[in-house]
Amino acid sequence: MKKYLMWALTLTLVLSLLAIGGIGCEEEGEEEPTPTPEVTATPVKEAYKVGAILDLSGPCSNLGIPEERTAEMMADQVNAAGGINGHPLEVIIYDTEGDSTKSVTLVTKLIEEDEVLAIIGPSRSGSSGAVIDTVTTSEIPIVSLAAARSIVVPVEERYWVFKTPQTEYEIIPEIYTYLQSADITDVAIISDTGGFGVAGRTLCNDLADDYGITIVDDQTFADADTSMISQMTHIKGENPQAVVCWSTDKGSAIVAQDMKTLQMDDVLLFMSHGVANKAFVQAGGEAVEGVIIPAGKLLAADEVPADDPQKEVLVSYRDDYEAIYGAGSIDTFGGHCYDGLSWVIMALEEMPEGLTLADARAFIRDAIEDMGTFIGTGGVYNITAEDHLGLGTGNVYMYEIVNGEWVWFK
């Protein structure tokens, strides 16, 4: 009796396996396979594995979390639509904790143990710089989500490296152009001593002459500092007309608060695109009112003119994201991940079957480089062999914080 039952079970199993396989081949996943308990999670084809190393904890976790959410959302969307040419998309996400050494370890793990086809991340400039050697010697494409320009420059040494976010080279000229048009010449800089802050500070100094700007004071603070009153007192003594603050959430919010405390009301305050997220405005409260920030168009998705090529992608990504994570949860960091993962997915769609792992990785790299014009959330990209970011000017809006909202001033 027992034996008979076993046979019957095995037979059912084999039959249902055959049936599911047949459906998958004939109808290309148009119909969702009926969930049968015996064959749960038996993929039709081998999954395409993409790695992501993000700052899910640590000082830049406010970047990593929306990136993770975006990656998960996109993988679900792709798989719900039948995968990429029938291959499910699997995104393997690891937490760098904002640490460069850990990032290198995780990249190695993704390359050797998980055998992924491409990598997204890390979220921070320092960590992104640290993993360049590893991905270059292992010959695997990586799309960094960090800001600094040095991640993709010089391009001869960055054969395998791409990135999606605007760099200081796209943002600071926008600020300086604005200052020039407002006849402002005396500017003070305050920046943090991390990779992002240093990059911004250097460029602010380098470009000042071109725009007729005098840097009257140049102050710095450490990541963990809890008061900038001293630095702002120093700046106040030099009587600037505007202050450019180049840092992430916490330091920037304290700078704004301390400027208010010192009653520097007639001094304009500009900040980096690094604070273009909801948490900054919420934590900053009344102190960040009036702060001016250049950032991607995503924050003003509704107001973007209908003839802007980005309009469609901005609204659809924003709507998808906020449908899952709540209204007002959108920020530009998730958008960077959206753009990066889109590149990889586009490359995977073109990839022929049966390539070896090394060939597949090389194919994805070439496909991203040859992609042509890509319209993303961060701007209109034109990636070439000479430019692995591919952003020009005009992809950035100037926003002012008014009543806790980002208001685009035209």
Next chain:
Amino acid sequence: MSADQFVQYFISGLTMGSIYAIVGLGFTIIYAVTRIINFAQGEFVMLGGMLSFYLIKSAGIPLAPALILSVLITVVIGAIMYLLAIRTARHASVVSLIIITIGAAVFFRGIAGEIFPWGVDIVRPPYFTGSQSIAFLGAYVHPQAFWIIGTTVVVMILLHLFLTYTMVGKALKACAISPVSASMVGINPRTMALIAFTLAAALGGISGVVMAPLTLMSYSSGFMLGLKGFVAASIGGFKSPVATVIGGFTLGIVESLAVGIDWGPFTSAYKDVIAMTVLLLILLIRSGRLAEEERMS
């Protein structure tokens, strides 16, 4: 540096110094009674600040009760940490116990990043009395800075009275001077250790709730605050509360003034270097004097 600027730097240093001092006191009390350096001290500060934001914003409790409740919850957490993690391992060496406190710190940080509804974002609890800064001797001072300095002074006076005039306070002191003799006269060192952890958690919680509106708080803020408090406590030699407070104020004021001093290439980027150099000098002088004292005895 003009006179007005000097006052501004000085008050800013005083504000930050108050925070370092009160965090440092937590280190000193636990070290004096148990010889443990509690690396979770900064996390008590973080918990105090985060809890106050949670209670005010998410639970809708009015300001004053929310602040008191935050400190009380932090105290309970401190006591539980001692009972579960430290007392159960009391036969281990002091070094092992110190490593346990590092583990506890990582645990608190991880939990704080998970349980609160805002996750890992920075938060700012409301200011106690608005944000309109007050002109004071040519400087502008945020009202919250007065709260920070005032609270620190009150806490220090209360702590001094507690240690000098109450039986429990005297027992704590006795335990710090000589645990063996203290237990001979009937003082239970384990109870004293529990009280020390409770007190330290209270100090951390109080500094957390008063500073968070001005300095902002996130789940990862505790480590650096703990480090600054540790520096204050080491300037004070981990022995005397008074020396710890002086250490905290010294660190805060030197840090702040270092920004204002322009020595050619020495910009504000060097402020931590200057502060740490002062610390090293103090430690060198102190260790020289300690060695001398030992020779004398």
